[in-house]
Amino acid sequence: MSTTQILIIEDEALFARAVAKRLEKAGYACTLTATLGEGVAHAARQPPDLVLLDLRLPDGDGLEQLATLMQGRDAQPTPVIVMTAFGEVADAVRAMKQGAADYLKKPIDLEEMVIAVAATLHRSGVQRQLSWSREREARSREGTVLLGESPAIRALRQQIRQLGKLSGEEAAGPTVLIQGETGSGKDVVAHLLHQESANHAAPFIHVDCAALPRDLIEAELFGHEKGAYTSALQARTGLLEAAENGTLFLDEIGELPLDLQAKLLTVIERRRVRRVGSVHERPIHARFVAASNRDLRQQVEQGAFRSDLYFRLNVLTLTLPPLRERGEDILLLARHYADQTAQRYRLPAPRFGDDALAALGHYHWPGNVRELKHLTERAVLLSGDAPLTARAFALPPNREEDAQALPEDWRGVTLGDAERTLIQQALAASHGNISEAARRLGITRMTLRYRMEKYRIRLETPLQ
Numbered sequence: 001m002s003t004t005q006i007l008i009i010e011d012e013a014l015f016a017r018a019v020a021k022r023l024e025k026a027g028y029a030c031t032l033t034a035t036l037g038e039g040v041a042h043a044a045r046q047p048p049d050l051v052l053l054d055l056r057l058p059d060g061d062g063l064e065q066l067a068t069l070m071q072g073r074d075a076q077p078t079p080v081i082v083m084t085a086f087g088e089v090a091d092a093v094r095a096m097k098q099g100a101a102d103y104l105k106k107p108i109d110l111e112e113m114v115i116a117v118a119a120t121l122h123r124s125g126v127q128r129q130l131s132w133s134r135e136r137e138a139r140s141r142e143g144t145v146l147l148g149e150s151p152a153i154r155a156l157r158q159q160i161r162q163l164g165k166l167s168g169e170e171a172a173g174p175t176v177l178i179q180g181e182t183g184s185g186k187d188v189v190a191h192l193l194h195q196e197s198a199n200h201a202a203p204f205i206h207v208d209c210a211a212l213p214r215d216l217i218e219a220e221l222f223g224h225e226k227g228a229y230t231s232a233l234q235a236r237t238g239l240l241e242a243a244e245n246g247t248l249f250l251d252e253i254g255e256l257p258l259d260l261q262a263k264l265l266t267v268i269e270r271r272r273v274r275r276v277g278s279v280h281e282r283p284i285h286a287r288f289v290a291a292s293n294r295d296l297r298q299q300v301e302q303g304a305f306r307s308d309l310y311f312r313l314n315v316l317t318l319t320l321p322p323l324r325e326r327g328e329d330i331l332l333l334a335r336h337y338a339d340q341t342a343q344r345y346r347l348p349a350p351r352f353g354d355d356a357l358a359a360l361g362h363y364h365w366p367g368n369v370r371e372l373k374h375l376t377e378r379a380v381l382l383s384g385d386a387p388l389t390a391r392a393f394a395l396p397p398n399r400e401e402d403a404q405a406l407p408e409d410w411r412g413v414t415l416g417d418a419e420r421t422l423i424q425q426a427l428a429a430s431h432g433n434i435s436e437a438a439r440r441l442g443i444t445r446m447t448l449r450y451r452m453e454k455y456r457i458r459l460e461t462p463l464q
Helices: 012-025 036-045 062-069 087-095 111-142 151-164 187-198 217-222 258-270 296-301 308-314 329-344 354-364 369-381 400-403 414-428 434-441 445-452
Strands: 005-009 027-035 050-054 080-084 102-105 176-179 204-208 247-251 273-274 281-283 287-292 314-317
Touching: 005 036, 012 027, 012 111, 012 400, 027 036, 036 050, 036 062, 050 111, 062 080, 062 087, 062 151, 062 296, 080 087, 080 111, 087 102, 102 217, 151 187, 151 314, 176 187, 187 204, 187 247, 187 287, 204 314, 217 258, 258 273, 287 400, 296 308, 329 354, 414 434, 434 445
Parallel strands: 005 027, 005 050, 050 080, 080 102, 176 287, 176 314, 204 247, 247 287
Antiparallel strands: 273 281
């Protein structure tokens, strides 16, 4: 780990050496310059981590070069602590207004100086880390686009742009509920809502409610105080607070336990949060965006989701169509992901065979855009220079046996009846194995469990 570099610009030689000696004892590396010109030149050659600047120097006023010394590196300003003599406090105030990090009055207490230097470097490091994190997050979102030319996707993009105009510095924006099947791109829509808002430079916090451990979900969301429970060794900011003026995306909110749904509703209504183990409330200013692959209205009817929270979230609803209903978007997305994968791994530009295009268009895509992306990446990586064929995508075949097993007389049969029959047949054929039944039906285990609950289908043996 490199030593922190401190540049001292001070013309009083004895005092400068005393300052350097004390700082070096504290673990810093120091460079001494006696004039403003020498200090500026050294800072340009080797940007320091911090500058101690005397405001009265033989060749000029330190204030005149303060902005130059603060330029620093990597677009991050260098912190400058100014040193002033008795009666020059007004100069120190002007320096602070121009961006100086702190000031010290002569005669300087060396121990006090070490504390001030450490505090300034800590603040600078935190600010640098925060800036880097935000830049990294912004870069990761630069390529976030909702691809597609189908009428439903065009309309959705227009809705996102309109909702972005409903936010400002004082208004976080209305709550939005995004509905769509698993893998259809709900997280992309949430990112775009954030990008279109006036607070797009603030944090975007993605909370996967289905992935949070049940025993930790409350502390993760709301934060906790030190000693709130056995393992709470120190206070911790919750994800709700971490959104700080940005967007809090509650993905798969239907998985949130009922008791926490009530607590979340209170936070959304009052815009205040209370950490676990605390008696104090903290204000929060963030836009709430929720998403679910379940029909939340149906969940309300079944008692699995609070009606008051549903109506609070359902201020504005955006619905993502499943990939199978997006027509030519399937091929457009496949080509996009193929080109993206080839560029990432420096492979030749992919070529699609006619059989691959036909297979992609014919497939039902139960996993939606996520499934298409993963299968396309795999096909490109395994095909090398050869054209992409239907075989390379390894799409599951259409199960004619399931179709033949359906009742011949469809009169009076509802979609729910047909779906229930297919699920029962798949479970019977797989001897009650949930994973195998889901694979036969071309859906996820979670989706199959939800459908079984919906149609009250029970197994004699425990669910697998």
